[in-house]
Amino acid sequence: MADGALLRGTGIGKRYGGVTALDGVDVEVRAGEVLGLIGPNGAGKTTLMDVVSGAQDLDAGTLTLAGRPLAGAPWRRARLGLARTFQHPQLASELTVAENVLTGRLAARHSSVRGMAASMLRGLLSTATGRDECARLAADMGLDDPGRLAGELTLGEKRVLEVVRALAQDPQVMLLDEPFAGADATGIAAIMEAIRTVRRRGHGVVLIDHSVDLVASLAERVVLLDSGRVVFEGTPEECLASSEMRAVYFGGGYDRT
Numbered sequence: 001m002a003d004g005a006l007l008r009g010t011g012i013g014k015r016y017g018g019v020t021a022l023d024g025v026d027v028e029v030r031a032g033e034v035l036g037l038i039g040p041n042g043a044g045k046t047t048l049m050d051v052v053s054g055a056q057d058l059d060a061g062t063l064t065l066a067g068r069p070l071a072g073a074p075w076r077r078a079r080l081g082l083a084r085t086f087q088h089p090q091l092a093s094e095l096t097v098a099e100n101v102l103t104g105r106l107a108a109r110h111s112s113v114r115g116m117a118a119s120m121l122r123g124l125l126s127t128a129t130g131r132d133e134c135a136r137l138a139a140d141m142g143l144d145d146p147g148r149l150a151g152e153l154t155l156g157e158k159r160v161l162e163v164v165r166a167l168a169q170d171p172q173v174m175l176l177d178e179p180f181a182g183a184d185a186t187g188i189a190a191i192m193e194a195i196r197t198v199r200r201r202g203h204g205v206v207l208i209d210h211s212v213d214l215v216a217s218l219a220e221r222v223v224l225l226d227s228g229r230v231v232f233e234g235t236p237e238e239c240l241a242s243s244e245m246r247a248v249y250f251g252g253g254y255d256r257t
């Protein structure tokens with residue numbers, strides 16, 4: 001393992017029926033870095049996040065976080081220091097902005113809170129410590145009414161809220177699946193600042209976005225996936241200049257063996 005590797009996946013494989021979504025993927029996220037994950041539709045980016053976060057079981061390979069095996073249900077992985085956001089935000093619509101952020105904090109300290117009835121959850125959250133801090137965290141990222149229901153937010157605000165909730169976990173590694181899609185300029189700036197905060201803390205970020213330029217501007221390293229395989233890995237500059245990048249996005253050949 002390279003020095004400073006926080007998250008490490010080796011030989012990751014995942015099939016959905018007859019579809020090979022991931023095929024022998026090796027990936028590593030180092031302390032204090034943003035790893036950009038790019039590739040065309042269907043390349044396997046979200047599936048990689050799914051198997052890392054525990055939303056899907058992997059069929060082959062191993063995962064470690066800070067040297068410890070990463071396995072089990074998503075809430076177990078959250079307690080080990082993994083946080084993620086989703087391509088389609090998964091918030092508790094009946095809970096407020098501040099309460100949703102608190103669920104992130106609780107996920108890192110206790111067992112899963114997802115799926116609980118909102119009323120039970122609200123009772124639990126009303127006694128949870130850190131309520132004001134969570135409201136402040138949301139306000140700092142532009143969500144300045146902590147009492148609004150998450151269900152009433154715009155898509156862009158929901159994305160910001162998911163990132164704030166992930167940040168509230170103080171994760172070792174944060175997985176962000178297209179966090180900028182639908183966010184306005186304020187939201188994009190807030191999410192970028194959250195990414196920089198995680199990096200400053202010496203933690204790691206995995207970032208998926210369809211905007212290769214945006215990923216390149218934030219990431220120290222980029223992994224290019226195509227048909228479930230890593231076809232290039234390097235700095236953004238190296239990746240953008242590679243023949244693999246041209247082949248994947250503009251057609252043409254590269255050695256796929």
Ligand SMILES: Nc1ncnc2c1ncn2[C@@H]1O[C@H](COP(=O)(O)OP(=O)(O)OP(=O)(O)O)[C@@H](O)[C@H]1O
Nearest residue numbers: 016019020021039040041042043044045046047048
């Ligand atoms: N739940 C699922 N059931 C069956 N097939 C799936 C499922 N999720 C993903 N796939 C398939 O696995 C492959 C990888 O999909 P994945 O969503 O991981 O790619 P992606 O790179 O995230 O694509 P996009 O950029 O479009 O989100 C695709 O062929 C997709 O159709």
